[in-house]
Amino acid sequence: MSGGLQVRQDMEKERETLRTWKQRMGQELDRVLAFWTEHSHDQEHGGFFTCLGRDGRVYDDLKYVWLQGRQVWMYCHLYRKFERFHHSELLDAAKAGGEFLLRYARVAPPGKKCAFVLTRDGRPVKVQRTIFSECFYTMAMNELWRVTGEVRYQSEAVEMMDQIVHWVREDPSGLGRPQLAGAPAAEPMAVPMMLLNLVEQLGEADAELAGRYAELGDWCALRILQHVQRDGQAVLENVSEDGKELSGCLGRHQNPGHALEAGWFLLRHSIQKGDPKLRAHIIDKFLLLPFRSGWDPEHGGLFYFQDADDLCPTQLEWAMKLWWPHSEAMIAFLMGYSDSGDPVLLHLFYQVAEYTFRQFRDPEYGEWFGYLNREGKVALTIKGGPFKGCFHVPRCLAMCEEMLGALLNRPAPAPAPGARSPPAVPARRGAE
Numbered sequence: 001m002s003g004g005l006q007v008r009q010d011m012e013k014e015r016e017t018l019r020t021w022k023q024r025m026g027q028e029l030d031r032v033l034a035f036w037t038e039h040s041h042d043q044e045h046g047g048f049f050t051c052l053g054r055d056g057r058v059y060d061d062l063k064y065v066w067l068q069g070r071q072v073w074m075y076c077h078l079y080r081k082f083e084r085f086h087h088s089e090l091l092d093a094a095k096a097g098g099e100f101l102l103r104y105a106r107v108a109p110p111g112k113k114c115a116f117v118l119t120r121d122g123r124p125v126k127v128q129r130t131i132f133s134e135c136f137y138t139m140a141m142n143e144l145w146r147v148t149g150e151v152r153y154q155s156e157a158v159e160m161m162d163q164i165v166h167w168v169r170e171d172p173s174g175l176g177r178p179q180l181a182g183a184p185a186a187e188p189m190a191v192p193m194m195l196l197n198l199v200e201q202l203g204e205a206d207a208e209l210a211g212r213y214a215e216l217g218d219w220c221a222l223r224i225l226q227h228v229q230r231d232g233q234a235v236l237e238n239v240s241e242d243g244k245e246l247s248g249c250l251g252r253h254q255n256p257g258h259a260l261e262a263g264w265f266l267l268r269h270s271i272q273k274g275d276p277k278l279r280a281h282i283i284d285k286f287l288l289l290p291f292r293s294g295w296d297p298e299h300g301g302l303f304y305f306q307d308a309d310d311l312c313p314t315q316l317e318w319a320m321k322l323w324w325p326h327s328e329a330m331i332a333f334l335m336g337y338s339d340s341g342d343p344v345l346l347h348l349f350y351q352v353a354e355y356t357f358r359q360f361r362d363p364e365y366g367e368w369f370g371y372l373n374r375e376g377k378v379a380l381t382i383k384g385g386p387f388k389g390c391f392h393v394p395r396c397l398a399m400c401e402e403m404l405g406a407l408l409n410r411p412a413p414a415p416a417p418g419a420r421s422p423p424a425v426p427a428r429r430g431a432e
Contacts, residue, residue, distance in 0.1 A: 015408065021353065022404035028361065029397035033078065033085070035366040035383065036071070036390040041093055045121045047100035052384040055365045059382070061120040065105050067389035069136030072097040074390050076143035078398060091147060098144045098153065105137055112163040113174065117386075129177040131164050135194045138164065139201050158209070161198055165216065168195060185241045186250060192223035193262050196269060221269050224262050228285045234308045235259040235290055249314055254306040256294025257325020263287045264332040271339055283336050283345070291329065291348060299375050300355045302326060320379065321372040323388065326356040327396035334403045353400075368393050 039056030040048045042063075050067045051060035075094035078085040104122030105114045114133040115124040138160045145154035167175055168191060199217040203210030226243035229236045237253045238246055245251050263286030270278040294302045301321035305313045312318075333349035336342070359376045360368040362383070370388040371380040382388075 017350075018404055018408055021350075022401055022408065024357065025397050025401040025404060028357070029394060029401060030084075031366045032368070032394050032397060033390075036394075037090070037093065040071070040384070040390065041096075042120065045100070046096045046103075047118075047122075048097055048390070050384040050389040051386070052382065054362065054369075054381040054383060056383065062125065062386075063100075063118045063120060063122075064386050064389070065101070065114050065116060065118060065133040066136040067384075067386075067391070068097055068101055068105070069133070069138075069140040070389055070391035072101065072140035073136065073143045074394055076140075076147045078394070080143070080147050081398065081402070094144065095148065098140055101137055101140060102156065105133070112160055113176075127176070129175045131167060131175070131191065132194065134160055134164050135198060138198055142202055157202065161202060161213075164195070164198070169219075184246055184250065186238045186246055187223065187226075187241050188238050189224060189227045189235075189258060189262060192220040193258075193265055196220035196224065196265050200265070200268060217269060221266055224266060225281075227259075227262075230308070232285060233289070234293075235262075235286060236308060249307070252308040252311070253313070254290075254293070254308055255304070255325075256290040256302050256306065257304070257322070257328055259286055259290035259294075260302075260325065260332045261328035263290070264328065264335050267332070267335055267339065279339060283340065283342070287332050287336050287345065287348075294325075296321075296374065301359065301372070301374075301376060302329060302352075317371075319374040321359070321374065321376060323360050323368050323370040324392040326352055326360065327392040330356065330396055331399050334400055338403050338407060 035056060036048075039052055039058070040050065042049055042061075047063050047068050048071045049058045049061060050064060050071075051058060051062065053059050072094050075090050075097070079087075079090050079094065100122065104118055104124075107113050107115050107124050107127055112134065113127065114137055115126065116128040116133055117125040119125060138157050141153045141157035141160070145151070145157065163174075196217060199213045199220065203213055203217075223243075227235050227237070227239055229239065229245045235254065236245060236251065237255050237258060238250050240246055263282055266282045266286060267279060270282055291302075294306060296303055296319075302325045303318065304320050304322050304325065305315050305318040307313050329352045330349060333345045333352065337345035337349060355376075359372055360370075362369055365383075367383045369378045369381065370383070370385075371378075373379045384390075
C-alpha cells in the first residue's frame with residue numbers, strides 16, 4: 001500500500017470517528033434536555049426545580065439562584081443555536097425562569113445583591129458573599145434579550161454587569177464580606193474567570209459592548225495567567241492579589257477541572273485576539289499541565305482537588321470524580337484541537353469522552369450522575385442539587401456537537417509543527 005493511500009485511509013478513519021462522536025453528542029444532548037424539561041419546571045410558581053433524584057423526582061423544592069440563571073441561559077442558548085430546539089415550549093420555559101429571577105432574585109431591590117437560595121415561591125433563604133449568583137443572573141438576562149429582543153432584559157444584564165465589575169475592581173463592601181486582619185488578600189481564579197466569561201457573553205456580536213469591555217477582558221486574562229506558578233509547573237487555585245503564591249493549604253490548592261475550564265475561556269479569548277504565542281502557552285499550561293497532574297492513572301478520571309506538594313488534601317471529596325471537570329475537559333481539548341490541529345489534544349478529548357460517557361451517563365433514567373468515588377462507582381444517585389443543574393452537561397454536549405460539526409465541514413487540519421506523541425500515563429497519583 002502506498003504511503004499516500006495509507007494517509008487518506010487514516011484521514012477517513014479519523015473523520016468517521018469524529019462523525020460518530022458528533023452523533024453521540026447530539027443524541028445525548030437530546031436525552032439530557034428531555035430530563036430537565038420533563039422534571040424540573042415549576043408550573044405553579046415559575047422557575048426550576050434542581051434538586052432531582054435519579055428518576056427526576058423532586059426531593060427538595062428550594063431554588064438556587066445561580067442554577068436558575070444557568071438553566072435560563074442554557075434553554076435560550078439552545079433555542080438560538082440549534083434548529084431542533086427552536087420551539088416555543090423551550091422559549092416559554094426560559095422566559096418563565098427569567099421572570100422568576102426578575103421578581104425574586106434580588107434580596108432588597110433596587111439593590112443588586114442576589115440571594116443564593118430561595119424558597120419555592122421566591123422568598124430569600126440564604127445570601128453568599130460572592131458574585132456568582134449575580135454572574136449567572138447576568139448571563140440569563142443577556143441571553144433572554146438575544147432570543148426575545150426585549151430591551152428590559154439587556155438593561156438588567158448590563159446594569160448587573162457594571163455592579164459586578166464595581167464589586168470586583170473598586171469596592172467589594174457591597175458583597176458583605178468582613179475585612180479580617182488575619183485573612184490573606186487572596187484572589188481565587190474563579191473571579192476573573194467568571195468576569196472573562198461575562199465579557200464574552202455580552203460582547204458576542206455586539207461591537208459596542210465588546211469595545212466597552214475589551215480592557216476588562218484583557219485584565220481578566222492577565223489575572224488568570226497569574227495562577228501559573230512555580231516556574232510554570234503548577235496552576236494554583238488561589239494566589240495573592242499581586243500574583244504570588246500563598247502559604248499553607250490555601251496556596252497549594254489545585255483544582256484540575258477549574259484549570260481546564262479556565263483554559264478554554266482563555267483559549268477563546270486568545271483566538272479572538274489573534275495571538276498564537278498566547279494560545280500555545282494556554283494549551284501547555286491550562287490544558288496539558290492540569291491533565292497530566294490531575295488524571296488518575298490507576299482508575300481514570302480527573303481528581304477533584306490536589307495539593308501542589310503532593311500532600312494529602314484536606315477536602316474529604318478530593319479523590320472523587322465529578323461531572324463538571326470532565327465536561328470542561330472535553331470542551332477544552334476539542335477546542336484546542338480545533339484551533340491547533342495537534343493530534344495530542346484530539347487523543348485527550350477521546351480519552352476523557354470515553355471515560356465520561358462510560359462512567360457518568362445514566363442509560364436508564366437519562367442525564368448524568370454527578371458524583372463518583374475514586375474507583376468510578378456512583379457515590380450519589382441524585383441528578384441535581386445545590387450545585388448541579390441544567391448547565392455543565394448540556395453546555396458541554398452542545399459545544400462539542402458544534403465543534404465536531406465544524407471540524408467535519410472543513411478539510412482535516414495538517415499536524416501541528418512538532419506535534420507531540422500522545423502523552424504517557426502521568427506518574428503522579430495524588431496523595432494517598
